[in-house]
Amino acid sequence: MSQLSQRPTGAIVGESHPHESALAHVTGTALYTDDLYQRMVGVLHAYPVQSTHAHARILSLDPTPALKVPGVVRVITAADIPGVNDQGTKHDEPMIPPEEVMFYGQAVAWVLGEDLEAAKAGAAAVAVDYEPLPSLITLSEAIAAESFHGIQPVINKGEPGAALAEAAHVFEGDFEFSGQEHFYLETQNSLAYVDEGGQLMIQSSTQHPTETQDIVSHVLDLPAHQITVQVLRMGGAFGGKEMQSHGYAALAGLGALLTGRPVRVRLDRTLDMTMTGKRHGFYASWKIGFDQDGRILGLDATLTSDGGWSLDMSEPVLTRALCHIDNAYWIPNIRVHGRVAKCHKTSQTAFRGFGGPQGMLIMEDILGRVAPQLGIPARELRRRNFYTQGQDTPYYQPVRHAERIDAVWQQVLDEADIVRREKEIAEFNAGTEHTKRALALTPVKFGISFNLTAFNQGGALVLVYKDGTVLVNHGGTEMGQGLHQKILQVAATSLGVPLSTVRIAATRTDKVPNTSATAASSGSDLNGGAVKDACEQIQARLAQVAAVQLGVPAHEVRFQGGIITGLSTKKTLEWGELVRTAYFQRIQLSAAGFYRTEGLHWDLGAMRGEPFKYFACGAAATEVEVSRFDGSYTVRRVDIVHDVGDSLSPMIDVGQIEGGFVQGLGWLTLEDLRWDTSDRPTRGRLATQAASTYKIPSFSEMPETFNVALLDKAHEEGAVYGSKAVGEPPFMLAFSVREALRQAVAAFAAAGTGVQLASPATPEAVYWAIDAVRQRAASPAVSLTP
Numbered sequence: 001m002s003q004l005s006q007r008p009t010g011a012i013v014g015e016s017h018p019h020e021s022a023l024a025h026v027t028g029t030a031l032y033t034d035d036l037y038q039r040m041v042g043v044l045h046a047y048p049v050q051s052t053h054a055h056a057r058i059l060s061l062d063p064t065p066a067l068k069v070p071g072v073v074r075v076i077t078a079a080d081i082p083g084v085n086d087q088g089t090k091h092d093e094p095m096i097p098p099e100e101v102m103f104y105g106q107a108v109a110w111v112l113g114e115d116l117e118a119a120k121a122g123a124a125a126v127a128v129d130y131e132p133l134p135s136l137i138t139l140s141e142a143i144a145a146e147s148f149h150g151i152q153p154v155i156n157k158g159e160p161g162a163a164l165a166e167a168a169h170v171f172e173g174d175f176e177f178s179g180q181e182h183f184y185l186e187t188q189n190s191l192a193y194v195d196e197g198g199q200l201m202i203q204s205s206t207q208h209p210t211e212t213q214d215i216v217s218h219v220l221d222l223p224a225h226q227i228t229v230q231v232l233r234m235g236g237a238f239g240g241k242e243m244q245s246h247g248y249a250a251l252a253g254l255g256a257l258l259t260g261r262p263v264r265v266r267l268d269r270t271l272d273m274t275m276t277g278k279r280h281g282f283y284a285s286w287k288i289g290f291d292q293d294g295r296i297l298g299l300d301a302t303l304t305s306d307g308g309w310s311l312d313m314s315e316p317v318l319t320r321a322l323c324h325i326d327n328a329y330w331i332p333n334i335r336v337h338g339r340v341a342k343c344h345k346t347s348q349t350a351f352r353g354f355g356g357p358q359g360m361l362i363m364e365d366i367l368g369r370v371a372p373q374l375g376i377p378a379r380e381l382r383r384r385n386f387y388t389q390g391q392d393t394p395y396y397q398p399v400r401h402a403e404r405i406d407a408v409w410q411q412v413l414d415e416a417d418i419v420r421r422e423k424e425i426a427e428f429n430a431g432t433e434h435t436k437r438a439l440a441l442t443p444v445k446f447g448i449s450f451n452l453t454a455f456n457q458g459g460a461l462v463l464v465y466k467d468g469t470v471l472v473n474h475g476g477t478e479m480g481q482g483l484h485q486k487i488l489q490v491a492a493t494s495l496g497v498p499l500s501t502v503r504i505a506a507t508r509t510d511k512v513p514n515t516s517a518t519a520a521s522s523g524s525d526l527n528g529g530a531v532k533d534a535c536e537q538i539q540a541r542l543a544q545v546a547a548v549q550l551g552v553p554a555h556e557v558r559f560q561g562g563i564i565t566g567l568s569t570k571k572t573l574e575w576g577e578l579v580r581t582a583y584f585q586r587i588q589l590s591a592a593g594f595y596r597t598e599g600l601h602w603d604l605g606a607m608r609g610e611p612f613k614y615f616a617c618g619a620a621a622t623e624v625e626v627s628r629f630d631g632s633y634t635v636r637r638v639d640i641v642h643d644v645g646d647s648l649s650p651m652i653d654v655g656q657i658e659g660g661f662v663q664g665l666g667w668l669t670l671e672d673l674r675w676d677t678s679d680r681p682t683r684g685r686l687a688t689q690a691a692s693t694y695k696i697p698s699f700s701e702m703p704e705t706f707n708v709a710l711l712d713k714a715h716e717e718g719a720v721y722g723s724k725a726v727g728e729p730p731f732m733l734a735f736s737v738r739e740a741l742r743q744a745v746a747a748f749a750a751a752g753t754g755v756q757l758a759s760p761a762t763p764e765a766v767y768w769a770i771d772a773v774r775q776r777a778a779s780p781a782v783s784l785t786p
Contacts, residue, residue: 004529005715005722007646010560012492012499013721016651020485020504021233021478032235033205034189037264043191044073046255046265047119048107048275049126054137054344054684056101056130058108065125066111071118074259075126076110081254083221087247089211092149093310093347095219095247101130102309103345104676104684105274112255112263135344137677137684139176139283139306142341149307149342150315155322155394155607158333163298167289171370174286175362177759179306180279180351180667181688183696184479186235188245188276189266192252200227200253205234206245207477208517213509215246216253224509227253231507234479238663239350241479242517243313244276273689277349278673280317281306284362294376296385298333301325303362305355307340308347313354314340319451321355322607326394327363327732328405328443328617329385334394344684345675350519352663353728356446361668361759364442364735368742372752378739379418379441383409387445397447397610401617405443408619408641408711412441415709416621416639425623429747437636438743439623442736446729447612448521449597451604455516456597456613458526462491462534464589468562468576470495470502475515476527477507481727482652483523489649490528490720494535496559497575521725524648525613526595528720534593541589545582549573598718614716616724618642620661620733622703626744631767633741635665638703640733645716645724657708657730664734666697669741669761741766749773 007013024030037043049061063075078085078098087095097108109126113119136142164170191203200222206212209229217224229249234241248265255263267275286301303321307314318338325336367385371378386409387402412418418439425437449456461473472491478484484504492499505511516526539559547554550573552566562575583589602609620640626633640661644653671694674687688694715722742755748770755773758765 004532005717005719007721008493008496008560011721013489013648014646015489015649017485017489017499017649018651019482020488031232032186033191033203033232034266036203037191037262040193040262043262043264044112044114044255044259045116045119046110046112046251046263047116047123048271049109049111049123049128051101051104051106051108053101053130053132054104055133055135057133058097058099058101059129059131061109062127063109065127066122069118069122069125071114072111072122073114074112075122076112076251076255076258080258081219084218087215087219087250088243088310088312090311093312095250105686107275110251112259135684137344137675139281139304139341139343142343143283143304147342148339150311150340152337152339153319153322153604153607155334155336157394157396160298160300160333160335163333164287164289164300167297168292169290169374170287171373172287173369174284175365176283177281177361178673179281179348180671181273181673181694182238182240182278182351184236184238184240187267187269187272188241188248190245190249190252191262191264192249192256193262194256194260198226200256202227202229202249202253204229204231204245204249205241206231206249207237207242207479207519209477209507209509210513210515211517212246212249216250219250220253220257229509231477234477237479238352239354239519240276242350242519244349269691270689273694274686275346277308277312277347279351279667280314280348280355280358282321282358282362286362286366288366290374294374294381294384296329296331299331300335301362302337303359304339304341305358306343306348308343308345310347311340312347312349314348316451317350317355319355319604321359323395323447323451323611324356324359325363327360328387328445329363330387330391331394336394352660353731354520356728357664357732360732361735364739368739369754369756372746372754375752378743382441382443386443396608397612399615404617404643404711404714405445408617408643409441409443411641411709411711412619412621412639415641416707418621421623434628435625436744436747437623437625438740438747439621440736440739440743441619441621442733442739444618444729444732445615446732447615448525448725449600449611449613450516450520450522451602451611453600453602453611456522456526456600457516458530458595459512459515460527460530460534460593461511462531462538462591462593464538464579466580466583468501468579470497471505472502472531473505473508473511474527474531475507475512476523477518479518481523481656482649483518483527485652486524486648487527487531491531491535493721494532495539497562501562521727521729523727524723525597525720525725528648529595530593532593532720533595534591537591537593538589541587542578542582545585545587546573546578549578549581614719614724616643616729618729618733620736622736622740624737624740624744626741626766628748628770631763631765631770633744633763633766635701635703635737637705639707641709641711642730643711643714643724644726645714645719646722647710648721648723650710653710653726654708656726658706660728660730661733662697662702664731665701665737668734668738668759670695670697670701672760672762745769745773
C-alpha cells in the first residue's frame with residue numbers, strides 16, 4: 001500500500017461531517033464575492049452594451065450620449081484595453097469586439113456608473129450602428145456550411161471496417177441532443193481595486209484563480225506578481241466558471257485601473273444566460289455491429305459538437321467525449337472522428353463531465369435503441385458488453401478494477417430487488433392501457449484526471465501557529481462541493497490533530513501560485529495530495545522534537561487526536577505543548593506542499609495513452625411512470641451504488657452523488673435551450689433566458705424514493721487515503737432515467753418496438769414518442785442489416 005493511500009489508525013478521513021460552511025449557508029452569513037462591494041467606498045458598477053445581432057460588423061460606436069446620463073462615469077470600449085484584447089486561451093475571443101460581433105447579446109462596450117441604474121441607463125444610451133452579416137445558429141446549419149474550427153481528433157483502434165462487414169447485426173443511425181445552462185445560483189461576478197502599492201486586487205467567482213490571473217495579466221499588460229486573485233467561495237460553478245469568469249475579472253480590473261476606483265461586475269440572471277457559454281450540444285452519426293450473442297464487434301462514428309463562436313474549451317471537451325464514448329463497454333474495433341462546429345451563439349464551455357456525458361449518452365442511446373431489435377433486454381445487452389479484466393479502452397488504457405463495474409451493477413440488482421420489481425411492472429402494464437411503468441439500469445465508467453497531463457498538479461501552504469492551531473492554504477476553490485471539508489479532514493488526519501484545530505483560508509494566488517482549475521473531479525486528489533505532503537513535512541520535523549522528549553527513535557513517534565506517543569514508552573505529549581517546544585527550538589512550523597499525479601501520459605495527435613489515474617464506476621436503477629395522455633411522468637424510485645474508493649467524507653460524497661444525479665436528470669428531461677432561428681431581426685437571440693422559460697429540476701421532479709449507497713471495500717491504491725473523485729461521475733447515472741422513459745414509451749406498443757427519444761425527454765417529447773410508436777406499431781427505429 002502506498003504512503004499516499006495508507007490511512008493511519010484513528011483517521012478523521014472516512015468520518016461523516018457536514019459541509020464546513022453548512023451553518024453559514026443556511027443562515028445566510030456566508031460571504032460571496034458580490035457581498036464584499038458594500039464594504040468599500042466609491043464602488044463603480046458595470047453594465048454591458050449588448051449586440052442586437054447574431055453576426056454583424058460594427059460600423060460605429062458613439063459613447064457620447066451615455067456620458068450625458070447622470071451618474072455615468074466612463075464607457076469602456078476595445079480601444080481602452082492596454083494589453084491583448086483576448087479573454088480566452090486560444091487567442092480567438094476578444095474581450096470587447098472592436099469590429100465584429102459574433103452572437104446576439106455580446107458585449108460591445110461596458111458602462112461604469114455610480115450605481116447600477118445609472119450604468120444601465122448609460123448602456124441603453126450608447127449609439128451603435130451595425131451592418132448585419134449572415135449567421136449560423138443551429139448545429140445542422142453549421143454542419144451544412146462546413147463551418148468548423150479547432151482540431152478534428154480521431155480515435156482508431158483495431159479494424160472497425162472489417163468488424164462491421166463481418167458482424168451478424170449491423171445498425172446505423174444518428175442522434176442530436178441539446179446543451180445545458182449552468183444555472184449556478186451565484187451568477188458571474190468580480191470586484192477589483194488597486195491598493196496603495198499599485199497591486200491589483202481581484203475578488204472573483206472563478207474555478208481557476210491562476211488562469212484568471214494570467215488572462216488579467218495579458219489583457220491589462222501587467223506582470224503576474226502585480227495581480228492577486230482571491231476566491232472566498234462560489235455559489236455554484238459546474239464548469240461555467242473555469243474559463244468564462246476570466247473576462248469579467250479583467251473587465252473589473254481594467255475599470256479599476258482607468259478610474260482609480262473599485263469596480264463591481266455582476267451579471268443578473270438574464271445577462272448571465274445570454275452572455276455565457278453552456279454545455280455543448282452534439283450531433284452524432286454512427287454505425288455499430290454486434291455478433292450473434294449481442295456483443296459489440298465494431299463502431300464507426302462521427303461526433304460534432306456545437307462550439308459556438310470561439311473555441312474556449314471545445315477542443316478538450318471534444319477529446320473527452322471521444323474518450324468516453326465506450327462508457328463501461330468494451331469495443332474491440334472502433335473509429336470515432338470528432339469536430340467542433342462554429343456557430344453564432346455563445347461560446348460553449350466546460351460543464352460537469354466535460355464532454356464525458358455527451359460521449360457516453362451516444363452509446364447509451366445506441367444500446368437503448370437496438371436492444372429490442374436484437375431481442376435482448378436492454379439490461380442484459382449492457383451487461384454482456386461490460387469491460388472485463390485485461391481489456392483496454394479505445395485509446396489503449398488498461399481498465400484496472402474492471403470487476404467493479406460488475407460489482408456496482410450486482411449490488412444495485414440485489415439491493416433494489418430488480419427482478420421482482422420487473423415482474424410487478426409487467427403485471428401493472430398488462431392491466432392498464434393509459435399509464436405504463438418501466439425500470440432501467442445503466443452503468444458509468446468515468447476517467448479521472450485532466451486529459452492535459454500538465455494540469456495534474458496541485459499546491460498547498462500549511463501554517464502551524466504557536467498555539468497549535470493550523471491554517472491551510474491550497475489551490476482548490478470551494479463552490480459548494482465540499483472540497484474544503486475534505487481538505488480539513490485530510491490535514492487533520494495527516495497531522496494527527498482534532499478537526500477543530502484546522503481552518504481553511506480563502507484561495508489566493510499570492511499564497512499558492514500556478515495551480516490548476518478545480519475541475520475534472522480532481523480537486524481533492526490534487527489539493528489533498530499537496531496538503532498531505534505539506535503536513536507530513538511538518539510532522540516529520542515535529543517527530544524529531546518529540547523523539548527527544550519521549551526518549552524514543554523518531555520512527556516510533558505517533559500522532560493521533562492531538563496526542564503524541566511513542567511505541568516503546570508510556571509517555572505522552574500534547575500537540576500544543578510539542579508545537580511550543582519546537583518553536584523555541586527554532587523548528588520551521590510551516591511547509592509548502594506539492595503533488596503531481598504519477599503515471600500519466602497522453603499523445604493528443606495519436607489519441608493514445610493513459611490520460612487517467614483511475615476510473616470511477618457507478619450504476620443506477622430508475623423506475624418511472626408515464627401517462628399516455630400528455631407524456632407527463634414521475635420518477636418513482638432511484639437506486640444508486642457508486643464507487644468513491646475509501647471515502648474521505650461520506651456525507652459529502654453522498655450529497656455530491658445526489659446532486660449530480662439530479663443535475664443530470666435536468667439535462668436529460670427538462671432543460672431545453674431554445675434560440676430564435678427565424679429570419680427576424682431577433683435571429684440568434686436566446687429565447688430561454690430566465691427561470692420562467694428555462695426549467696431546472698424542482699422538488700416536483702425529485703424521485704419519490706431515492707437510495708444512495710457507496711461501494712464497500714473499494715480502496716484506490718495511489719490516491720489520497722485510498723479515495724476516488726466524486727464530482728462528475730454521478731451526473732451520468734441519470735442516463736437510467738432517460739432509458740426508463742424509453743422503455744415506458746415502448747410499453748405502449750408491441751414487444752420489440754424500437755423507440756427514438758428526443759433529448760431532453762420533456763413530457764412533450766415523450767408524448768410524441770408515444771404517438772410515434774403507437775402509429776408505427778413495431779416498425780424499427782434504425783436500419784438493420786442482416
